[in-house]
Amino acid sequence: MAKSKRLMELMMAVNHKRKFTVKELSQEFGVSQRTILRDLQELSELGVPLYSEVGPHGGYRVLKERILPPIAFSEEEAVAIFFSIHALRHYSSLPFEADASSALRKFYHYMAQDTRERIDQMKSRVDFVSPARQAQSPYLSMLLDAAIQQQVLLIDYESSEKRSSREVQPIGIYTRNGLWYCLAYCFQSDDFRLFRCDRMVAVVASTVEPRDFRHVHLENRQAKGVIEQDAVALYAELTKEGVQMCEAEPWPVPKLHIRSDGTGWLEGSIPRCDLLFFxxxxxxxxxxxxxxxxxxxxxxxxxxLSELMAKYD
Known part of the structure; x- marks a missing residue:
């Protein structure tokens, strides 16, 4: 096997393994341990974050920040990925904000000059607009990691009524209308709740034992049922003018229906925490x-309306 091909396959192999030894790789690739050591040194110089552990149970580990092997993208694929990341710039908070910016810079830097010029032209002619929000959600990465790792967090939460501390086990996070939400199991309520991420004043790890919610996530039926439990039903009749006004709004839920005469209705459910907004x-x-x-x-x-009338009475 040519050295360049072996290095490429070695990079992919170590990225898939949590831990490995030189002897294991030597047997897998059919070369001497000395050759594997030289190859690992070259991978390390190329940026693969290898960590060596000594002792009878030692070996090598790839640190958390793994480096992906080179991937060949067509120009259209590269442009599509660039604009997928570029579309996120309107959000005031992201769970991977620094990583998204870094990926965008790399994509742009390594593209051919004519491709960069094409992107520069496209940036002023296509956009993915989301509502501008001043609210910050600085704990998105912690919430997402806790959902993946099945961990419990202690949050300091400020709702419209009061401020409280509670242990929660995140199920997932999602964004709607420019705001971030976290579906989580609340140990104080002994039930699932939907939390606005920008209302989390502080988030730290908790010592509470997590529950097994591996079967519950944002895309399966269990999670959809959970979201519906913390939502209220909505049905609203609309005139023609009302339909036109509501068509300008993003409505993932509730859904806008339009009749042949131009009138319509909104039907579905809305999060309880968004009642005041609606x-x-x-x-x-x-x-x-x-x-x-x-x-x-x-x-x-x-x-x-009563509060408004009282204010101007």
Whole structure:
């Protein structure tokens, strides 16, 4: 096997292994241990983060920041990946913000000059707009890691009513309308809850024993049922003007339906923590919307209107 090919396969092999010895690699690649040592030295010089452990149970480890082997992208694939990362720039917080910026710089730097010129032209002609939010969510990486590793966190949470501390086991995080949310099991409530990530004032590791929620995640039925438990139903009739106004809004849920005559309705569920947001939004629509079969939302609208009237009474 040619040395260049062996180095490439060796890079892929060590990236897949958590721990390995020179003897194991020597047998796997059919070369001497001295050759493997030289190859590992070259990989280390190329940037593969290898860590050597001495002793009877020693060997080599690849540190957490693994280096991927070279991947050949077509120009169209590279442009698509560039703009996928470029689209994230509107978010005030990301769980991998520094890594996304670094990847973007690498993609741009190593592209051919004509490809960079094409991207420069495209950047001013295509965009992926999300609502601009001032709210910061600095703990996204911790929440995502805890969801993956099945860990419990102690959060200092500031809701619209009060500030409290609670142990939670994150299931996953997602973004909607420019805000980040964390679905988590709350040990104090003994139930699943949906938390706004920007309302987490502090997050630290907890000593509470985690539960086995490997079967619950954001894409399976169990997680969808959990989200629905912490949501309220919504049904709203819309005039033609109301449909036009709501079409300008991003509605992953609830869903906008349009009739042949131009009128329509909104139907679905909304997170309980977003009741005030939707109440204020529907108040701003005035007579073009009529809320039906949504008592909790109606109560929130009435309270909001009463508070406004009291302020200007």
């Amino acid at each position: 109440a204020k939004f529907f108040i701003s629509l005035g007579h073009v919307v009529t809320i039906k079969n949504s008592p909790e939302l109606l109560d929130c609208i009435k309270r909001t």
